[in-house]
Amino acid sequence: MKRKNLVIKLIVRNHPGVMARITGLFSRRAFNLEGILCGVIGDGTHSKMYLLVNNDDRLEQIIKQIQKLYDVLEVAILENYNEEAFSHIGEDETDIIPERHLRKVN
Amino acid sequence: MKLSGAEITIKLLEQFGIDTISGIPGGANLPLYSALANSSIRHILARHEQGAGFIAQGMARTTGKTAVCMATSGPGVTNLITAIADAKLDSVPLIAITGQIAYSMVGSDAFQEIDTYGLTLGITKHNFLVRSAAELLTVIPEAFYIAESGRPGPVLIDIPKDVQKEMIEINHWPIKRAVVNDMKIENETIQKAIEMIKASERPVLYVGGGIISSDASESLKTFAANQQIPVASTLMGLGAFPSDDPLSLGIMGMHGAKYTNLAFYESDLIIAAGVRFDDRAVGNANEFCKHAKIIHIDIDPSEINKVKQATLCVEGDARDALDQITQTIGERDRSEWLARVAELREAHPLYEGISGMPYHPVNFIKKVAAAANKDAIICTDVGQHQMWVAQNYPILKPRTLLTSGGLGTMGFGLPAAIGAALSNPDKQIILFTGDGSILMNLQELATMRDFELNIKIIIMNNGHLGLVRQLQELFYDKTYIATEFISNPDFTMIAKGFGIESFDYDSGQSDIEQLKTALSSKGGCVINVPTEIGELVLPVVTPGEGNHIMIGA
Numbered sequence: 298m299k300r301k302n303l304v305i306k307l308i309v310r311n312h313p314g315v316m317a318r319i320t321g322l323f324s325r326r327a328f329n330l331e332g333i334l335c336g337v338i339g340d341g342t343h344s345k346m347y348l349l350v351n352n353d354d355r356l357e358q359i360i361k362q363i364q365k366l367y368d369v370l371e372v373a374i375l376e377n378y379n380e381e382a383f384s385h386i387g388e389d390e391t392d393i394i395p396e397r398h399l400r401k402v403n
Numbered sequence: 404m405k406l407s408g409a410e411i412t413i414k415l416l417e418q419f420g421i422d423t424i425s426g427i428p429g430g431a432n433l434p435l436y437s438a439l440a441n442s443s444i445r446h447i448l449a450r451h452e453q454g455a456g457f458i459a460q461g462m463a464r465t466t467g468k469t470a471v472c473m474a475t476s477g478p479g480v481t482n483l484i485t486a487i488a489d490a491k492l493d494s495v496p497l498i499a500i501t502g503q504i505a506y507s508m509v510g511s512d513a514f515q516e517i518d519t520y521g522l523t524l525g526i527t528k529h530n531f532l533v534r535s536a537a538e539l540l541t542v543i544p545e546a547f548y549i550a551e552s553g554r555p556g557p558v559l560i561d562i563p564k565d566v567q568k569e570m571i572e573i574n575h576w577p578i579k580r581a582v583v584n585d586m587k588i589e590n591e592t593i594q595k596a597i598e599m600i601k602a603s604e605r606p607v608l609y610v611g612g613g614i615i616s617s618d619a620s621e622s623l624k625t626f627a628a629n630q631q632i633p634v635a636s637t638l639m640g641l642g643a644f645p646s647d648d649p650l651s652l653g654i655m656g657m658h659g660a661k662y663t664n665l666a667f668y669e670s671d672l673i674i675a676a677g678v679r680f681d682d683r684a685v686g687n688a689n690e691f692c693k694h695a696k697i698i699h700i701d702i703d704p705s706e707i708n709k710v711k712q713a714t715l716c717v718e719g720d721a722r723d724a725l726d727q728i729t730q731t732i733g734e735r736d737r738s739e740w741l742a743r744v745a746e747l748r749e750a751h752p753l754y755e756g757i758s759g760m761p762y763h764p765v766n767f768i769k770k771v772a773a774a775a776n777k778d779a780i781i782c783t784d785v786g787q788h789q790m791w792v793a794q795n796y797p798i799l800k801p802r803t804l805l806t807s808g809g810l811g812t813m814g815f816g817l818p819a820a821i822g823a824a825l826s827n828p829d830k831q832i833i834l835f836t837g838d839g840s841i842l843m844n845l846q847e848l849a850t851m852r853d854f855e856l857n858i859k860i861i862i863m864n865n866g867h868l869g870l871v872r873q874l875q876e877l878f879y880d881k882t883y884i885a886t887e888f889i890s891n892p893d894f895t896m897i898a899k900g901f902g903i904e905s906f907d908y909d910s911g912q913s914d915i916e917q918l919k920t921a922l923s924s925k926g927g928c929v930i931n932v933p934t935e936i937g938e939l940v941l942p943v944v945t946p947g948e949g950n951h952i953m954i955g956a
Contacts, residue, residue, distance in 0.1 A: 314520050314532060325525045361705035367529040367549060 302331055303352045304378040307363065308371035311337055311344040315368050319346065322366065328359050332383040343370070349383050352376075404574075408536035409434035409567040412500065413442045415543045419579050421471050423825055425449050425458035429475025430515060432502025434567035436473075447825065448853070450846035452479050454818040456486020457844070460495050461822020464805050465780060467616070469496040469550045470822070476503050477515030480522065480561075485812055488526040490557035492809025493639060494612060496550040497557040499523075505565035506534055519561040528556030536569040540577050548580040554703040555616055586702060588719040593727045595715055596698050600732060603672035603696075605740045606632045609655065611684075612639030612808070613677015613701060615801045619722035620644070623676070626725045631737040632674065633744050635663050637684045638793055639808040640677070645799045652744070653753065656684040657944050658790045661751035661956035664944070666744050667692050668951040676700040677721040680710035681809070690949025700724045751956055753794060754941050762910055764791045764863060764938055771833065771861065772796050774918040779831040780805065780823045784816035784840030787869040790940040792835050814843030817860065821847060824856035831922060832857060838864040838891055848901040851927050858927050860898075865934040866891045873939050877954065878946060898929035905929040 309315050316335065323330040332349035350359060364372055385392045406414070412435060416424070425447040428436040439446055449455035452474040459472035474483045480501050490497040504513045520532045529549045531542045539562070546558040600606060614623055620643050627634050627650050634644045635655040644651055652663040667673065673695045678684065685691040688710050699706075699713035700721050707716045717724050754765065768791055781796055782805040783789040789806055798804045805823055807815035820834040841862055851858055872886035898905035906921070908914070908930050921928050941955030 314524070317521060318524055321524045358705065358709055361709075365703070365705055367545075 300352055300376060302349050303356075304375040305348045305350055305360070305363065306371075306373040306375060307346040307348065307369055308338075309344050309346060310368045310370065311342055312368075315344065318366060318368055319348070319363070322362055326358070326362060328355060332386070334382060347378075347382070404572070405570050406573050407434060407438070407567065408533075408539055408562065408569050408571075409438040411536060411539050411571075411573065412543060412562065412567070413438040413444065415539070415576070416471060417442055417444060418576065419543075419547055420468070423447060423462060424471045424473055425455040425822070426473030427452055427455055427475065427479060428473075429479050429502065431476035431504055431564050432473060432479070432500075432562075432567070434564065435500065435502060435562070447821075447850065449818065450849050451844065452482035453486050453814065454821075454844050454847040454850060456483045456497070456499065457489070457815055457818030458822040458825070458847075458850070459497055459499075460486060460490055460815075461782070461805060461819035461824075462826040463490075463495050463497055463822075464819065465802050465823045466826050467496075467618075467802065469498055469547055471498045471500060473500045474502070475515065476501065476519065477517045479515075480517055480519045484522060484526065485810075485814075487523060487557045487559060489807055489810040489812045489815065491526050491528065493807065494555050494616060495557065496555040498546050498550055499557060499559045501559060501561050502567070503532070503561045503563040506563035507565060509563065519559070523559045526557070527559045530559040530561065532561045533563070533566050536566055536571045539566075540573075544577045544580055548582065552582045553586075554613070554701075584720045584723060586719040588717060588724055588727060592715070592717055593724070593731075596717060596724075596728055597732050599672060599696060599698055599715060600630065600674070600728070601735075604737075605670045605743070606630070606672040606674060606737075607652075607667055607670040608632050608634040609637075609667070609673050609675040609678055609684075610634060610640045610643050611637040611676070611678035613721050614640055614643035615677075617677060617702065617721040617723075618801075619677070619720075619725055620801045622722045622725040622729065624648075626729045629729060629734045630732065631735055631741060633666060633741065635659070635667065637678055637681065637808070638806060641793060641798045641804045641806075642801045643677075646797050647799060654793050656686060656950060658794060658940055658942070659950070660748075660753035660794070661942050661953050662744070662747040662753075664950040664953065665747045665751060667695075668949070669743070669747075670695050673697045674700070675713075676725065677702075679706045685711065686944045686950040687948055693949075754955070762933060762935060764788065764934055765795050767863070767932060767934075768792055768795045768835070770915055771835075771918060771922070774915055774922050775833055776831045776922075778803070779833050780827060782806070782816050782820040782823060782832065782834040784834075784836040784843075785811045785813045785870075786837045786840055787865075787873065787938075787940050788835045788837050788840075788863040790870070794940075813840040816840060817844050817847045817851070820858045820860070821851050821854075821856060824851075824858050825854065828857070830857075832859065833922065834858060834860045836860060836862055837869060838862055838866060838888070838894070839868045841894070842892075845897070848898065848903060848929075852902045855926050857925060859922050860927070860929045862894055862929065862931050863934045864891070864894065864931055865936045865938075867936050869936065870940065872936070876939070877943065894929060894931040903927045903929055905931070908932040
C-alpha cells in the first residue's frame with residue numbers, strides 16, 4: 298500500500314537563512330509540510346534535513362522546486378522511513394524530548 | 404594588495420563587464436558608492452529605487468546580459484522589491500546589490516534596517532547575505548552564474564556596511580564562470596519528438612520568452628518553415644517569431660485573436676517551447692487543447708508538468724532541442740492544415756479597428772508603427788495600451804518589445820525604456836503608456852532628461868484605469884468604482900516642467916507627418932494622445948472558460 302507520507306532527505310549549505318529558504322518554498326507554493334528534522338553535519342558547512350511530506354500528486358513539483366534551490370546539494374526520497382522519528386510529537390513519554398525535561402518559561 | 408569589501412565588489416563588477424549601474428545611494432551603501440567613484444563604471448542616478456531596478460531590467464532585456472542595480476537598506480530595498488519580483492516572473496538576469504546596516508547591528512532594529520534576505524527570498528532566483536569581505540570573492544561570481552545560467556533570473560546580494568569596509572589582502576581574483584549548457588537532451592527523446600511531429604496532421608507551435616532567452620529565434624524560424632507549422636506566441640514570446648510571417652498567429656490566450664485560440668482548439672499536437680502554461684496564455688488549463696498531445700520543451704524542469712501534463716517532456720535548451728529536431732526531421736507539406744487555419748483567420752480575424760477613426764487605439768498604434776523606424780525598440784506599461792500593442796504592433800525581432808508580462812507592473816515602462824536607451828544609444832525607443840501607468844514612475848522623466856535619452860513617450864490618455872474598468876464593464880455588471888480619475892494632469896505641461904519636449908496629438912493635422920517628425924527628432928518627447936474610454940481590448944476569453952470561448956469575436 299502507498300503510504301500517506303514520505304520523507305525527503307536534503308543535504309544543504311549550512312547558513313542562517315537556509316531553513317527559511319526551504320520552509321518559505323513550501324508556504325509560497327502551498328505545499329504541505331508535516332514535519333522537519335534538521336541538523337548540522339560534518340565540519341559545519343552542510344546540514345542534513347528530513348522533510349515529512351504528503352505522498353500525493355504534488356510530490357513531483359515539490360521535488361523539482363527543491364532541486365532548483367542553489368543551497369540544496371542533494372535530494373533523496375525515503376518511502377520506508379522510521380515513523381517513530383516524526384510520530385511522537387505531542388506524546389510525552391515517547392517524544393524525542395519528553396515534556397518533563399522542559400523548563401517552562403511562560 | 405589590501406582592498407575593502409566595497410572595492411572588491413566594484414572591481415569584480417568591472418572585471419565581469421558591467422559598464423553601467425543604476426541606483427540610489429544612502430547610509431548603508433556609501434562605501435560601495437565611494438568605490439564606484441574610482442571606477443570606470445557609469446552610474447545612473449534614478450529618482451526612486453523601483454526606477455533603478457527597471458532601468459537595469461531595460462538594459463538586461465535588450466542585451467540579454469546581466470545588469471546591476473543598487474539600493475541602500477530599508478526603504479531603498481523595499482522600493483526595489485517590485486522590480487526584482489518583476490525580473491523573477493519574466494526571467495530577467497538582474498543583480499541587485501543592497502547595502503545593509505553593519506552585521507554586528509543586525510537584529511537591533513537599527514535605522515533603516517530591514518530583513519532584506521527574508522523579504523527577497525521568494526522573489527529572487529537566489530539571494531545572499533554576505534558576512535565577510537572574503538565571501539564576496541565567491542558570492543559575486545556565483546551571483547552572475549546563477550543570474551545567467553539555465554533559466555535566467557534576479558539575484559540579490561545584501562552587503563552589510565561593516566563588510567563593505569572590511570579590508571582584506573587580495574592575491575588572486577576569481578574569474579567569471581562561463582555559462583555552459585550542461586543539460587544534454589537524450590537522442591531517444593528527440594526521436595520521440597520527431598515521431599510525434601511526423602504523426603501530427605494539425606500541429607501548433609506555442610512559444611514564449613524561453614525562445615528569446617535561449618537565442619532560439621532563428622532555429623524556430625527554420626523549424627517552423629521546414630515543417631509548415633503555425634506559430635502562436637505568449638506576450639513574453641513576442642519577437643521570437645516575426646509577426647509578419649505568414650505562419651505567425653500573433654499572441655494567443657486571453658486577448659489573442661479568436662482564430663489563434665481556435666487553431667489550438669483544433670490542433671492535435673502542441674509543441675510548447677520556452678513557455679510555462681501561464682493562465683493568461685492557456686486560460687482554463689483543463690480545457691486547453693483537450694484533444695492534443697503536448698511536447699513541452701523547457702530548460703526549467705519544474706515548469707514541465709506543473710500546470711499541464713506533457714505527453715513528452717524535453718528538459719533542455721530550446722534552441723538545442725529545435726536544432727536537433729530540425730537536423731533529422733526533414734521537410735513537410737501541411738497545406739491542408741494551413742488552409743484550415745487560414746479559413747479560421749478569415750472567419751474570426753483580429754479586430755482591425757475602424758477606418759476613419761484616427762483616435763481609435765488600434766488605428767493609432769498602426770500609425771505609429773508606420774511612422775517609426777523598423778528597428779525601433781518598443782516598450783509598454785501595463786493595461787489596455789499594452790494589449791493593443793501586443794495585438795497590433797509588428798514585432799519582428801527578439802528583444803525589441805519590453806513589457807512586464809508575469810508580474811504586470813504598472814510603472815514598468817518609463818524606467819525600462821531608459822535602460823533600453825542607455826544600452827542602445829543608436830536606436831529609436833518608443834514607449835506606449837497610459838495615463839494611469841505613467842504616473843506610477845513619472846519621477847524617472849528627470850533621469851531621462853539627465854541623459855537626454857532618445858525616448859518617445861506616447862500616453863494613451865483616457866482618464867481611467869482602462870483595463871480594470873473594462874473588467875468592471877464586462878464582468879462586474881458595469882459597477883464602476885475607483886477606475887475613473889477625478890482629475891487628470893496636463894501631461895504636456897508636466898513634461899515641459901521636466902525639460903522634455905511635448906505636445907498633444909491632434910488628428911486634425913496631417914497626423915502621420917506630425918508623428919514622423921516627432922519620432923525622428925533627437926532626444927525625448929512626450930506625446931499625449933486623447934483616447935476614447937469606451938474602447939475595449941477585444942476579444943477576451945470568458946473567465947473560467949477554455950480559450951476558444953471568447954467575447955467580442
